[in-house]
Amino acid sequence: MEIQRQVGRSLRGDLTRLREVLDGAMAQGVHGLGQVADRVCEAFDFRDGRGRWQRASCSAALADLEAAGHVSLPRDRPSRGGARGPRVFPQPVAPAVDVPATVGEVRDLALVWVETDEQRRIWNTLMAHEHPRGAGPFVGPQLRYLVGSAHGWLGGVGFAASARRLRDRDAWIGWDAARRRAHLHRVLGLCRLLV
Known part of the structure; x- marks a missing residue:
């Protein structure tokens, strides 16, 4: 939660730059919230301790900033209510074979x-x-x-x-x-x- 707040504070502190990044991403055809968050992470260098992009925290901070009226995000992104569930294989995973008792x-x-x-x-x-x-x-x-x-x-x-x-x-x-x-x-x- 604190990391999400830090990301949000950083974005709020430089709304002009954030809007430029968002405009550039949308002009290049980037429309999904996850893809937009990736662009914002790259522009602001939001990384976790392992060097990976902080996509989830950035997405949540962007949604909060949009709700507060600071930015506009792509309209064609999927709703948070999401009809999409976790991606799975059509068949169950094959059971383990000859597993020992100990x-x-x-x-x-x-x-x-x-x-x-x-x-x-x-x-x-x-x-x-x-x-x-x-x-x-x-x-x-x-x-x-x-x-x-x-x-x-x-x-x-x-x-x-x-x-x-x-x-x-x-x-x-x-x-x-x-x-x-x-x-x-x-x-x-x-x-x-x-x-």
Whole structure:
């Protein structure tokens, strides 16, 4: 949440430059909110700790700026209500074969960071077919991992931004409103676990 605020503050602080970037992107035929956010991230160099574009935070900040009347975003972008769900394969992921009874005997056990479109589809398909809550959607920054092996895919885990306010969590940690705002971006929420 703090990162989204920082992105929003940076954009609000240079609205003239932001409008130029938006106008240039639209003139070049860039229309989807994600593509526009990519252009803005490049222009303002919004990167996370790993050097990746902060697309989700930038998209949310752009939507907030549009709602406040500061900028106009492309009209032909998909609505947030989204008819589009997570992209999955048409068939379930093949079940793992000959999985041993003990973890020590599982061959080539690996936690695989989901980075490619194919990995995302595998993760989404596993969750859609095997997890009671399905594949998502998640909100805010996200991390997904697959549990792989020589026997096949064994499961997955997904993390996303934590809830903004949880009375019991905040009390246990000892957060007041100011401390929560300052540190919430360091807290992960476990959203899916499938083994």
